Amino acid sequence: MRQMFIAMLALGLLAGASDAQAQETEGAASTEATAETAETKQTVWWEEEEELKETRGFLGGLLGAGFGVNGQIDSGQKAYVDASVLFALRGGLLLGKGSRWMLGFEVAPVSNRLDWRFRATPTGFVSFGSLVPIKGSKKWDWLWSVGVGVGGGLDYRFLVGVKVDVLTFNYKMRDNLWVDFGIPTIRFHIETADRARWNTQFVFPLGITWAI
Numbered sequence: 001m002r003q004m005f006i007a008m009l010a011l012g013l014l015a016g017a018s019d020a021q022a023q024e025t026e027g028a029a030s031t032e033a034t035a036e037t038a039e040t041k042q043t044v045w046w047e048e049e050e051e052l053k054e055t056r057g058f059l060g061g062l063l064g065a066g067f068g069v070n071g072q073i074d075s076g077q078k079a080y081v082d083a084s085v086l087f088a089l090r091g092g093l094l095l096g097k098g099s100r101w102m103l104g105f106e107v108a109p110v111s112n113r114l115d116w117r118f119r120a121t122p123t124g125f126v127s128f129g130s131l132v133p134i135k136g137s138k139k140w141d142w143l144w145s146v147g148v149g150v151g152g153g154l155d156y157r158f159l160v161g162v163k164v165d166v167l168t169f170n171y172k173m174r175d176n177l178w179v180d181f182g183i184p185t186i187r188f189h190i191e192t193a194d195r196a197r198w199n200t201q202f203v204f205p206l207g208i209t210w211a212i
Helices: 002-042 043-051
Strands: 056-072 080-095 101-113 123-138 141-155 158-172 177-182 187-191 199-209
Touching: 056 177, 080 199, 101 141, 123 158, 123 187, 141 177, 141 187
Parallel strands: none
Antiparallel strands: 056 080, 056 199, 080 101, 101 123, 123 141, 141 158, 158 177, 158 187, 177 199, 187 199
């Protein structure tokens, strides 16, 4: 009888040890699965796409209004300020990790009103700049755009131009769709002639950029 009791007790202890080991193994597997799931959730689709697309193209446009300071060299007349309006089409490449560098081309097809007293002028620029992250979340970003460009136009005479963007912000609604606004973008044009007319344009633009 005593031997039977001891045998039953031993069997019970063995069964309990086996159940504990099984529960421990199941818990470890569950913890490992949870960790893998959390690690998988940390990489979301827009981050993966951003990592893969380090270089890609973009298209867009902008519409802006502001004012221009106008004058003429050796004319004896004072410079004056007048309204200015700009509509331009844009395109180019987003370069580098996270597409933080921008090489762009901008053309205003007879839609840049440098000086309200004169007709609209065709102008164009090639520019290079950087998109600096300011603040963001998993679904959107604020980017600060800084860049310079060179170009020209045609208004009776050929124009040489320079542009500077120091306070342009991009609201990144999606990975491939941005809304741009500036305060302001600055452009300078001058004619290639004696007693050349010149214009410094201050435009507050609102634009849309679509990354390909």
